[in-house]
Amino acid sequence: MSEQQELLVQAAENIFEAIGEADLAEAWSAIEDAGFGILLVDEASGGFGGDWADFHAVMREAGKRALPLPLGEMVLATWCAGRAGLETPSGMASIAVEVDGEMSGGQFSGVLRGIPWGRHSDSVVTVASGQAWVLPTEGARMDARTNPAGEPRDDLHFAKTAAHSAATDVDLRSCAALMRVAQIAGAADGALEMSVEHVNSRKQFGRVLAKFQAVQQNLAVLATEAAAVNCAGQAAALARDRDPGGDGAAFEIAAAKLRANIAVGTVTSIAHQVHGAIGFTEEYPLHRLTRRMMGWRSEFGNDRYWAEKLGVRVARLGGTGLWHEITQRSDLGQPA
Amino acid sequence: MSVFAIHPFATPSDAQALRGEVRAFLAEHLPDSAPARRTNCWAVLDPDFSRKLGEAGFIGMLWPRRYGGHERDPLERYIVLEELLAAGAPVGSHWIADRQTGPLLLRYGTEAQRRKYLPGMARGELFACIGLSEPGAGSDLANIRTSAMRVDGGWRLNGQKVWTTNAHDAAVMLTLVRTEAGSERREGLSQFLVDLDLPGVEVRPIIDLAGHHEFNEVFFDDAEVPDGALVGVEGEGWTQATAELALERSGPERYLSSHVLLASLIDAAQPEPDAVLAGVIGRLTAELWTLRQMSMSVAAKLASGQDPMVEAAVVKDLGNNYEQALPIAIQAALGCEAQLADGSALADMLAMLLQSSPSFSLRGGTREIMRGIIARGLGLR
Numbered sequence: 001m002s003e004q005q006e007l008l009v010q011a012a013e014n015i016f017e018a019i020g021e022a023d024l025a026e027a028w029s030a031i032e033d034a035g036f037g038i039l040l041v042d043e044a045s046g047g048f049g050g051d052w053a054d055f056h057a058v059m060r061e062a063g064k065r066a067l068p069l070p071l072g073e074m075v076l077a078t079w080c081a082g083r084a085g086l087e088t089p090s091g092m093a094s095i096a097v098e099v100d101g102e103m104s105g106g107q108f109s110g111v112l113r114g115i116p117w118g119r120h121s122d123s124v125v126t127v128a129s130g131q132a133w134v135l136p137t138e139g140a141r142m143d144a145r146t147n148p149a150g151e152p153r154d155d156l157h158f159a160k161t162a163a164h165s166a167a168t169d170v171d172l173r174s175c176a177a178l179m180r181v182a183q184i185a186g187a188a189d190g191a192l193e194m195s196v197e198h199v200n201s202r203k204q205f206g207r208v209l210a211k212f213q214a215v216q217q218n219l220a221v222l223a224t225e226a227a228a229v230n231c232a233g234q235a236a237a238l239a240r241d242r243d244p245g246g247d248g249a250a251f252e253i254a255a256a257k258l259r260a261n262i263a264v265g266t267v268t269s270i271a272h273q274v275h276g277a278i279g280f281t282e283e284y285p286l287h288r289l290t291r292r293m294m295g296w297r298s299e300f301g302n303d304r305y306w307a308e309k310l311g312v313r314v315a316r317l318g319g320t321g322l323w324h325e326i327t328q329r330s331d332l333g334q335p336a
Numbered sequence: 337m338s339v340f341a342i343h344p345f346a347t348p349s350d351a352q353a354l355r356g357e358v359r360a361f362l363a364e365h366l367p368d369s370a371p372a373r374r375t376n377c378w379a380v381l382d383p384d385f386s387r388k389l390g391e392a393g394f395i396g397m398l399w400p401r402r403y404g405g406h407e408r409d410p411l412e413r414y415i416v417l418e419e420l421l422a423a424g425a426p427v428g429s430h431w432i433a434d435r436q437t438g439p440l441l442l443r444y445g446t447e448a449q450r451r452k453y454l455p456g457m458a459r460g461e462l463f464a465c466i467g468l469s470e471p472g473a474g475s476d477l478a479n480i481r482t483s484a485m486r487v488d489g490g491w492r493l494n495g496q497k498v499w500t501t502n503a504h505d506a507a508v509m510l511t512l513v514r515t516e517a518g519s520e521r522r523e524g525l526s527q528f529l530v531d532l533d534l535p536g537v538e539v540r541p542i543i544d545l546a547g548h549h550e551f552n553e554v555f556f557d558d559a560e561v562p563d564g565a566l567v568g569v570e571g572e573g574w575t576q577a578t579a580e581l582a583l584e585r586s587g588p589e590r591y592l593s594s595h596v597l598l599a600s601l602i603d604a605a606q607p608e609p610d611a612v613l614a615g616v617i618g619r620l621t622a623e624l625w626t627l628r629q630m631s632m633s634v635a636a637k638l639a640s641g642q643d644p645m646v647e648a649a650v651v652k653d654l655g656n657n658y659e660q661a662l663p664i665a666i667q668a669a670l671g672c673e674a675q676l677a678d679g680s681a682l683a684d685m686l687a688m689l690l691q692s693s694p695s696f697s698l699r700g701g702t703r704e705i706m707r708g709i710i711a712r713g714l715g716l717r
Contacts, residue, residue: 189337189338192337192338192714193337196337196714196715196716199716200715200716210716210717211716211717213708215716216707216708216711216714216716216717217704217707217708217711219711219714219716220653220706220707220708220710220711220714221707223338223339223340223650223710223713223714224339224650224653224654224710226338226340227338227339227340227630227647227650228626228627228630228654230338230340230342231340231342231626231629231630231633232622232625232626232629234342235626235629238344251625252625254618254622255621255622255625255626256622256626258618258619258622259622259623259625259626262619262622262623303615303619304615306618306622307614307615307616307617307618307619307622308611308614308615308618309618310617310618310621310622311609311613311614311615311616311617311618311619311621312608312609312614312618314602314617314618314621315602315605315606315607315608315609315613315614315617316606316607317602318602318603318606319596319598319599319600319601319602319603320599322598322599322602322621323422323595323599326624326625326628327351327355327415327418327419328352330345330347330628330632331347331351331352331355332352
C-alpha cells in the first residue's frame with residue numbers, strides 16, 4: 001500500500017468511525033464533506049485523482065465496517081458521468097445496471113431496477129448501449145425494495161424523463177462488481193476478526209472456544225477464504241489500473257467477483273457457527289456483515305452470471321489459450 | 337484481521353521472452369506421453385526429460401554458477417516452473433533436488449557437499465529425495481526414532497523411513513534423524529545426506545492405490561556415512577528441516593499440477609460450451625486465477641527474503657482443495673454419454689486424478705496440519 005493510500009484509508013476509517021450510529025442525512029453529509037465522491041475523478045478536473053487500488057482500499061474499509069451508505073455507488077456515478085463529460089447534480093447519486101426501457105431524443109422511459117439507496121438519491125447514473133445517462137429521480141415513481149441487510153434497492157419508473165447522455169466505453173456493471181468484491185473482502189476480514197475475538201473470550205467445557213481444534217480448523221478455513229477474496233480483489237483493482245487487455249480488466253474482475261461470491265457462503269456460515277446463538281441476535285453486530293455479504297453475492301452479477309460469462313470467454317480461448325491469456329495479462333499488466 | 341499480507345509480484349521485464357523460451361523448449365522436447373502421465377505431473381518421473389531441462393538451464397536457476405547454477409531471479413524461476421506445470425511436463429525426477437535439497441545445501445551445506453551434489457542436480461542427472469516420515473512419525477514428525485550414532489570417522493544409521501517419494505529414482509536422501517540418544521521431540525535431531533547406494537541402505541517400493549510406484553520404505557541397517565555427510569549443525573536438524581517449508585508449500589505445483597485436465601475440458605467444450613459446462617469452466621477459472629495471484633504473492637515475499645509460513649500454508653490448503661474439487665466438478669458436469677472408460681484423453685486424465693488427488697492434502701503436510709498453522713497465525717494456539 002502506498003503512503004498516499006494508507007493516509008486515505010486512515011481518513012476513511014476515521015470518518016466511518018465518527019459516523020457511527022448517526023442518521024442518514026447526518027452521515028451522508030459527513031461523507032460529502034470529506035470529498036469521497038470525487039475519489040476517482042482526475043486532479044485536472046478538480047477530483048482527488050485516486051486510482052482503482054485506492055477505490056478498492058476505501059471500499060474494503062467500508063465493507064469491514066458495514067457502512068450503511070452508498071459511498072461506492074456515489075464514487076462510481078460521479079466518475080462514470082464525468083468521464084463521459086456529464087455532470088451529476090448535487091446531492092446523492094447512485095447507479096443502476098438493470099435497465100429496462102427506451103432512451104431516445106434525450107428522454108428515458110422505463111424502469112431502473114435495484115438502485116442502491118434509490119429512494120434517497122437525487123440522480124442515477126446508468127450505461128446502456130454505449131451511452132452514459134444521468135437521470136434525475138425527481139418525479140420518478142418508486143417501488144421501494146430492500147436487500148437482505150435492509151439496505152434500499154429500489155426500482156424507479158421513469159416516463160419521458162429528460163436526461164443528459166453521452167457516449168462512454170465504461171462497463172458500469174464490471175466497475176460495480178469490483179466495488180462489491182472490495183466490500184466482501186472487508187466484511188470477510190471483519191467477520192473473521194469478530195469471530196476470533198469471540199472464541200478467545202467465550203468459555204465452554206471449562207476453556208475458551210479458541211482452544212478446541214474443531215473451532216481452530218473452521219476459523220482457518222474462514223481466514224483462508226477471506227484471504228482469497230482480498231487477494232482477488234486487490235489483484236483485480238491493480239489490473240483495472242493497468243488495463244493490460246484494454247478491456248477494463250473484464251477478465252480479472254469477472255474472476256474476482258465470482259471468487260468473492262463463492263467465499264461468501266463459507267465465510268458467513270463459519271462466522272455464525274463459531275458465534276453460536278449470540279451471533280444470531282439483532283443486538284450482536286455480526287449480522288451487519290453477514291447479511292450484507294448475502295445480498296452483495298447477488299448484486300452486480302451472481303455466481304451464474306459471472307461463471308457463464310467467464311466460461312464462454314475461456315472456451316473461445318481454448319485450453320492453451322486460457323493459460324496464454326492469464327500469463328500475458330499479468331506479464332503486461334506490470335508497471336513500467 | 338488477516339493472515340495473508342499481499343505482496344506485489346514484480347514480473348521480470350523479460351517474462352514474455354522467457355515464457356517463449358520455455359514454450360519453444362516444450363514444443364521440441366515434451367514427450368508424447370499417455371494423457372494420464374500428464375496429470376499430477378510434478379510426481380511423474382522422466383530422467384531423460386530432466387536431463388534436457390538441465391541442459392537448457394532450467395534447473396538450479398538460482399544457484400551460483402560455480403555450482404552449475406544460472407544465477408537467475410527467483411521470479412524468473414517461478415515463471416519457468418508454472419510454464420512447465422501448465423503444460424503437464426514430467427518434472428518429477430529433479431523436482432525435489434531443485435526445489436528443496438539444492439537450496440538447503442546452499443544454506444547449510446559444506447563446500448564439499450555443494451561441490452559433490454549441486455552440479456549434477458543442476459544438470460538434471462542427480463536426483464534427491466527427502467527422508468522425514470517414519471512409521472511412528474507422520475504428522476507428528478518430532479516423534480522421529482531413526483538414529484545416527486557417532487563412530488570412528490562418521491555416523492552409523494539405524495531405523496526406517498517411509499512414504500519417501502522417489503527414493504527409487506534418487507541418488508541421495510536428505511534425512512532427519514536422532515543424533516542424541518535419549519533426546520525427545522525437536523531436540524537432538526540432525527540432517528544427513530545419505531547416498532542410497534551405501535551398504536546397509538535398502539529401498540523397498542510401496543505401490544499406491546492406483547498401481548503406481550511413487551513412494552518407498554527406506555531401511556537403515558548399520559549404514560555408515562562419513563563425517564562429511566552431516567548437514568549444518570549437529571542437533572539443529574529440526575530448525576534446518578522446517579526453515580524452508582514455505583518453499584515447498586506455496587509453489588505453482590499446488591494449483592497447476594492438474595491444469596492439463598482443465599485445459600482438456602476447455603478444448604472439449606469449444607467453441608460454444610453449453611450453459612452447464614460454461615459455468616463449471618468459469619468457476620474453475622476464477623479459482624485458478626485467484627490461486628495464481630496468491631501463490632505469486634508468496635513467491636514474491638520469499639524472493640524478498642521473508643519467510644511467509646502462514647501464507648504458504650494458506651496457498652497449499654486452498655490449492656489442494658481446488659485440485660481435489662477439479663476432477664469431481666468435471667466428472668459431474670460432463671454429458672452422461674461420457675464414461676471414465678471411454679478411452680478419451682479427457683476420461684483418462686479424469687480417472688487418474690480422481691484416484692491420485694486424495695493424496696494432495698496428505699503429502700507435504702496434511703490439511704489438518706496446514707489449518708493448525710493458519711490457526712496459530714490467527715493467535716488461536
